Amino acid sequence: MNVRPASNTESSSLPDKPVGRRPVSQRARGLSHTHPADVSLHDALAALADPVRRAIVRELGHVPDWSKACGTFDLAVSKATRSHHFAVLRQAGVIEQRDEGPRRLNRLRRTEFDAAFPGLLALVLSESS
Amino acid sequence: MNVRPASNTESSSLPDKPVGRRPVSQRARGLSHTHPADVSLHDALAALADPVRRAIVRELGHVPDWSKACGTFDLAVSKATRSHHFAVLRQAGVIEQRDEGPRRLNRLRRTEFDAAFPGLLALVLSESS
DNA sequence: TACAGTGTTTGACGGAGGTCGATCACCATG
């Protein structure tokens, strides 16, 4: 399998602000990501089998990458539970997160996740409610 | 949506033994099926999020329809648990069952389920172990 | 009728995980 650089955000594909001067905030150190290709089918299904997490994914599917912080989601759970669900989605390779000042921005790993589990993300994104 | 005949096995597409003389065994009365189109994404994902149930689906993907009874699966659980998992898969529209003498034969609802949840079944069937 | 084979149902148990309030850590701004 194609080996990926482990310690690299290797994400956005955004021609972003020159990352040279932005030494990764302190909080971002605890941010461990998992590439979809390293995720088992069980973990992927278990992650998406929760209605709150699917709501996050759907909401994330309606906005551009890195445009939505964790707190801006319309969820009927406490922020502790919210934080837990984001961690699960991140470790299942569904989303990617990046710290921008005090808040944590999110991005759906559309192409990578779809490459690992074809059609799965589309099912969630096309879910009605 | 296309309304389906509710009280019809509407299944096998097998040019079978003339069903005229076979008045549906007594046990088959408790056999309630759910068409994949009537299954929510949540129920579908929840059904396939269990390793034992995925093992059943995979094993069922390697044999022809109606060729495998519940007891012939290689599962490391008791027959009570086994029976439970088959019921979950049936109510999730993943499998269809039919009584043949003392045993219950199974069939994977490939086309119907794939029409309702494109790619989902393929993911499970292509799972390695 | 009796028996063996197959599968379901029931009741109980235990663990996994979703949930919350409280607390803590980090960031920006005044």
Added chain:
DNA sequence: CATGGTGATCGACCTCCGTCAAACACTGTA
């Protein structure tokens, strides 16, 4: 430095569900 905003962590609670043994139900055969 103090404050408010955002998010993570901790500990506890509780529900759900996977699990099993036991008992039951149905089928075919002797």
